[in-house]
Amino acid sequence: MTVIFQLNGEDCRFDGDPMTPLVDILRQERFLTGTKAVCREGFCGACTVHVDDEAVPSCLKPIGLVQGCAVTTIEGLSSGNQALHPLQANLEAADAVQCGMCFPGMVMSLSAFVRDNPHASRPEIKAAMVGNICRCTGYERIVDAVADRLEQARKAGQSVGGIHV
Amino acid sequence: MAPGVERSFTAASTLEEAMAARRQGAAVLAGGTWMMRDPRRGVDLPEAVVALHRIPALSKVEIEPDHVVIGAAVTHAVLGRALHAAGFEGLLTAAENAANPGIRRVATVGGNLCALDFAAADLPPALLVCEATVELETFEGPKLIGISDFLKDRHALLAEAIVTRIHLRRDLVASAHIRLPLRKAGDYPVAIVSLAVDKDKRCRIAVGSVEPVARRWTALEQAMAADSASAFDPERTAGLALEHNDFQGRDGKEAEGWYRRQVLAPLVKRGVAALLKTGRLV
Numbered sequence: 001m002t003v004i005f006q007l008n009g010e011d012c013r014f015d016g017d018p019m020t021p022l023v024d025i026l027r028q029e030r031f032l033t034g035t036k037a038v039c040r041e042g043f044c045g046a047c048t049v050h051v052d053d054e055a056v057p058s059c060l061k062p063i064g065l066v067q068g069c070a071v072t073t074i075e076g077l078s079s080g081n082q083a084l085h086p087l088q089a090n091l092e093a094a095d096a097v098q099c100g101m102c103f104p105g106m107v108m109s110l111s112a113f114v115r116d117n118p119h120a121s122r123p124e125i126k127a128a129m130v131g132n133i134c135r136c137t138g139y140e141r142i143v144d145a146v147a148d149r150l151e152q153a154r155k156a157g158q159s160v161g162g163i164h165v
Numbered sequence: 166m167a168p169g170v171e172r173s174f175t176a177a178s179t180l181e182e183a184m185a186a187r188r189q190g191a192a193v194l195a196g197g198t199w200m201m202r203d204p205r206r207g208v209d210l211p212e213a214v215v216a217l218h219r220i221p222a223l224s225k226v227e228i229e230p231d232h233v234v235i236g237a238a239v240t241h242a243v244l245g246r247a248l249h250a251a252g253f254e255g256l257l258t259a260a261e262n263a264a265n266p267g268i269r270r271v272a273t274v275g276g277n278l279c280a281l282d283f284a285a286a287d288l289p290p291a292l293l294v295c296e297a298t299v300e301l302e303t304f305e306g307p308k309l310i311g312i313s314d315f316l317k318d319r320h321a322l323l324a325e326a327i328v329t330r331i332h333l334r335r336d337l338v339a340s341a342h343i344r345l346p347l348r349k350a351g352d353y354p355v356a357i358v359s360l361a362v363d364k365d366k367r368c369r370i371a372v373g374s375v376e377p378v379a380r381r382w383t384a385l386e387q388a389m390a391a392d393s394a395s396a397f398d399p400e401r402t403a404g405l406a407l408e409h410n411d412f413q414g415r416d417g418k419e420a421e422g423w424y425r426r427q428v429l430a431p432l433v434k435r436g437v438a439a440l441l442k443t444g445r446l447v
Contacts, residue, residue, distance in 0.1 A: 018174035057267045060201040064174040131265025
């Protein structure tokens with residue numbers, strides 16, 4: 001089966017089994033290895049990407065369901081040559097990254113969350129992270145960084161997640 | 166799947182198209198969060214699937230003054246955003262707390278009801294106390310069936326049908342959904358107790374995750390009805406729950422059967438307290 005979708009803003013075509021998990025196509029065919037395949041059961045969140053702007057686990061998304069959708073991975077959030085996504089900048093400033101395995105998924109979940117919840121409280125930030133497991137247990141710094149991002153955005157009166165993904 | 170065989174994938178845009186694929190043996194694919202884990206359970210993915218996400222009528226939540234209709238392809242997240250109607254607090258809690266946020270954006274109401282081996286599903290007990298009616302599209306046409314009968318017989322029913330909608334009467338005064346995961350982070354609940362009170366102040370109670378299939382706790386409902394002194398007293402109702410516990414707990418990864426059974430009385434106590442907190446039982 002042929003599946004056509006947008007991947008980080010570019011047209012993408014896949015020919016093969018429509019039940020192939022999206023994460024495998026990202027990593028094995030597109031070499032976008034920022035998206036991690038860890039538990040493959042939707043529990044850990046390391047494979048989180050945006051599909052039509054919603055943060056979802058790519059391990060449980062058959063590519064057949066992605067036909068016509070727009071997919072954004074961690075690589076599409078900021079190319080490396082551009083400024084970081086504001087949330088990434090806050091996470092870097094808070095020195096929140098530890099081993100890095102959970103982090104792409106964490107950023108993808110939380111970048112959508114801050115975009116949609118500019119007035120989120122600390123418990124709401126924690127609730128949004130329920131599906132992203134960090135075995136280094138660096139949660140508090142991550143929560144701090146998200147809270148900082150929201151506060152800075154409120155002070156600046158800007159819409160959170162200034163870089164539209 | 167045999168090497169060289171191409172899997173059939175139909176993204177149906179009408180119910181007729183979906184039923185045509187179903188007649189040819191295609192399995193129904195909803196959000197994929199259950200089916201995509203088949204290989205990890207040692208089960209091959211189906212050779213033919215039909216996806217329902219492009220059928221507009223199945224992706225709507227309709228809230229009317231006397232009833233609610235939920236499309237089978239509605240996700241938990243969409244249901245959680247849409248279902249702000251008095252009396253459905255329990256179902257709302259179930260939709261907003263199942264699994265984790267990423268799964269809730271993908272997993273559907275229909276998928277949750279049709280995952281035959283998923284004992285810890287949140288929606289079945291919540292829908293049992295709503296006395297929901299399940300609408301099926303069968304090879305002979307549409308069919309309505311009560312949620313209790315659907316859950317009991319779904320293995321046979323789903324062999325030649327697709328769940329299309331869930332119908333709810335708006336006859337509840339208040340409801341609650343109490344779940345006990347071992348950790349907050351997305352664990353399957355060890356036990357689930359859903360409670361609802363109708364306009365005649367009758368209490369409905371259902372239990373999920375303790376036995377393989379969720380069911381109403383009729384022994385406790387009858388005991389509460391017969392014991393006017395209990396009148397939604399959390400302690401007294403928990404005592405009745407202990408006395409009328411007729412569940413056979415299932416052993417599983419998260420907990421053994423005896424434990425699932427044992428936590429029911431405290432969960433009932435929490436549930437009655439949650440009902441009282443709504444302030445609508447006076």
